[in-house]
Amino acid sequence: MAQALCLALAVSCAGPARAQPVGLPSMGAASAAELSPQVEAALGQAIMAQGRHDPTYIADLDINQYLTDLGRRLAAQAPQPLAQAITVFAVRDPSINAFALPGGYIGIHSGLVLAAQSESELAGVLAHEIGHVMQRHIARGITQQAQGTGLMVASLIGALLAALAGQGDLAMGVATFGQAATIDRQLGFSRGAEQEADRAGFQMMRRAGFDPRGMPDMFRRLMNASRLNEGTGRGYAATHPLSIQRLSDLENRLGPEAGPAAAADPEFWFVRARLALIQARSNEALQRLRQAFRSDVREDHDPGRRAAALFGLAWLDWKAGDPAAARRQADQAQAIQGSPQLDMLLIRLAQPQGAAAVLDASAQAWKRWPENQGVAEARARALQAAGQNQPAVDFLQAAVRQWPDVPEFQELLANGLERLGDKVRAHEAMAQYFQQTGALPTAMEHLQQARSLSRDFYEQSRLDMQIRELRDQQENRRALLEPFRK
Numbered sequence: 001m002a003q004a005l006c007l008a009l010a011v012s013c014a015g016p017a018r019a020q021p022v023g024l025p026s027m028g029a030a031s032a033a034e035l036s037p038q039v040e041a042a043l044g045q046a047i048m049a050q051g052r053h054d055p056t057y058i059a060d061l062d063i064n065q066y067l068t069d070l071g072r073r074l075a076a077q078a079p080q081p082l083a084q085a086i087t088v089f090a091v092r093d094p095s096i097n098a099f100a101l102p103g104g105y106i107g108i109h110s111g112l113v114l115a116a117q118s119e120s121e122l123a124g125v126l127a128h129e130i131g132h133v134m135q136r137h138i139a140r141g142i143t144q145q146a147q148g149t150g151l152m153v154a155s156l157i158g159a160l161l162a163a164l165a166g167q168g169d170l171a172m173g174v175a176t177f178g179q180a181a182t183i184d185r186q187l188g189f190s191r192g193a194e195q196e197a198d199r200a201g202f203q204m205m206r207r208a209g210f211d212p213r214g215m216p217d218m219f220r221r222l223m224n225a226s227r228l229n230e231g232t233g234r235g236y237a238a239t240h241p242l243s244i245q246r247l248s249d250l251e252n253r254l255g256p257e258a259g260p261a262a263a264a265d266p267e268f269w270f271v272r273a274r275l276a277l278i279q280a281r282s283n284e285a286l287q288r289l290r291q292a293f294r295s296d297v298r299e300d301h302d303p304g305r306r307a308a309a310l311f312g313l314a315w316l317d318w319k320a321g322d323p324a325a326a327r328r329q330a331d332q333a334q335a336i337q338g339s340p341q342l343d344m345l346l347i348r349l350a351q352p353q354g355a356a357a358v359l360d361a362s363a364q365a366w367k368r369w370p371e372n373q374g375v376a377e378a379r380a381r382a383l384q385a386a387g388q389n390q391p392a393v394d395f396l397q398a399a400v401r402q403w404p405d406v407p408e409f410q411e412l413l414a415n416g417l418e419r420l421g422d423k424v425r426a427h428e429a430m431a432q433y434f435q436q437t438g439a440l441p442t443a444m445e446h447l448q449q450a451r452s453l454s455r456d457f458y459e460q461s462r463l464d465m466q467i468r469e470l471r472d473q474q475e476n477r478r479a480l481l482e483p484f485r486k
Contacts, residue, residue: 035102037083040136042477044084044103049438058090058110058278061408062340062374066271067108067126070119074127077207078134079200086130092278096225100129110275115221119268120205120214125222127201127215135196161481198246202253216250266304270341273312290316307337315345323349340365340372347378355386373406380412389419407436424450424459431466440474 051057058064067088075086084104094111101107106129108122116122198215205212273293280289289312296309314329327349333342343365350357362375362382369375376399383392396413403409414429427450434443444467451463 038480040102041084042103042481044101044105045438047101048089048103048105052437056092058092058275059408060090060274060278060374061377061406062344062372063271063274064089065373066267070123071106071126071130074123074201074204074208074210075130075134077204078130079203080134082130082134083136084133086133088126090275094279096222098125098129100132104133106130106133110279113272113275114279115225116218116272117221118211118214118217119265120211121218121221122214122268123205123208123210124201124215124218127204127210128197129201130204131197131200132193134200135193161478195246195249198250199253202250212254216254219246219250266307266337267339267341269302269304269308270311270339273308273315274341277312277315286316304337307333307339307342310336311339311342311345314349318345318349323352338368340369340375343368344374344378347382355382358382359386359388373403373408376402377408377412380409380416384412384416384419389416392416393420405436407433410436424454424463427453428463428466431470435470440470440477444470444474 052059067090068086071086071088075082082104086104086106088106088108090113091107091109093109094114095109096111096115097109098112099107106126108126112125113122116125202212202215205215276289276292280286293309293312293316297306297313299306301309310329310333314326314333317323317326317329326345330342330346330349333339334346343361347358347361347365350361359382362379365375366379376395380392380396380399383389383395393413393416396409396416399406399409400413410429410433414426414433417423417426417429427446431443431446431450434440434446447463447467447470451460451467454460454463
């Protein structure tokens with residue numbers, strides 16, 4: 001598994017030498033002008049448009065919502081404004097790593113979350129990555145590369161321009177998470193850039209209310225992991241060189257009294273357990289995981305950790321075909337600590353009892369967790385599975401208003417509208433889905449199909465306006481990227 005996402009072409013073009021971009025706040029404006037926030041955003045969107053289809057991308061709304069909310073909570077306390085909104089996503093990879101992409105996207109390997117022993121430790125890594133985004137180390141490092149990464153960016157932009165013109169699949173030019181080397185590894189951040197990201201991240205953690213000891217504690221854990229995996233080049237230390245000097249600098253910032261440990265959001269433990277379940281692929285790994293969950297049920301553990309372990313055991317029992325045992329474990333977990341992940345499992349456990357039981361379980365879950373995207377998705381699917389197509393569409397339209405930037409709800413809405421026979425609006429919803437996932441030509445195709453099916457003048461005029469807006473967006477993006485083609 002690769003560490004992040006870049007160009008397939010870069011694997012052959014990039015030289016072996018590690019670059020040392022000076023990603024410090026005192027840099028002049030020239031490098032920032034070379035890769036503006038608008039171009040950086042376009043690059044990030046292009047990478048993610050393909051990355052969503054990678055088999056290692058974890059398309060779990062609850063997990064990615066938790067990670068993104070955690071990242072944005074930290075970013076809100078950044079010592080200086082960020083040019084990009086932070087979006088965090090999970091990747092199924094047992095190696096202990098994280099990476100920042102252009103445009104404010106941050107990928108977290110499942111192995112890193114499993115290595116974290118507290119939410120503050122996870123927040124420490126995220127805060128460090130956000131520090132790189134804040135200082136624009138990614139954008140500046142890319143433009144300062146004299147050889148390999150320059151070709152990488154030129155190739156990416158060439159692929160994006162071809163896709164915008166409808167002349168090829170972006171996948172032909174962009175390799176996904178499991179196929180390409182990390183952009184972080186190509187850049188090889190300088191020692192100064194790493195220390196700047198540490199300091200900015202440490203400040204974010206303090207301001208956001210996390211235990212700042214989480215950052216040095218996690219870095220110690222990462223240093224130990226890098227020693228165990230020496231020579232593999234896959235650990236966090238390979239892309240973010242750790243050192244005693246950096247660790248000492250963080251510990252000095254703690255001061256003699258670091259304060260009491262911050263209480264973790266219980267959802268950290270449930271997300272951690274769910275990622276462990278996703279990561280375990282073999283029978284042997286599942287057996288090891290069952291033993292780990294049993295160990296975590298100990299009375300001396302944090303209640304959230306115990307409940308999450310019972311949730312994990314319930315999930316394993318359900319997958320093993322023992323729903324009665326799964327239900328017992330889930331009920332024990334529920335008595336200790338509720339969670340959206342636990343309620344989504346209860347919805348699955350209700351399936352053998354029929355559609356009415358699933359509908360009831362999903363309604364209870366939604367009542368308990370009205371801000372959770374994963375529960376909303378489960379509720380919408382339950383309504384659709386029960387044949388309640390109009391209530392499902394009504395629910396999804398409300399979900400789209402609540403989370404206008406989550407494409408999965410647009411796709412479900414399109415499915416519901418199709419079931420109701422409203423093909424025009426179904427194509428319109430799919431156009432929104434493809435626009436949000438970066439496929440502008442496909443989005444325009446759906447709008448044009450909607451236009452051809454409509455017989456209403458006012459509806460046709462509205463669709464014509466949307467088509468023009470997308471075409472303008474497409475042309476603006478071309479004009480933005482064309483100067484970087486080499």
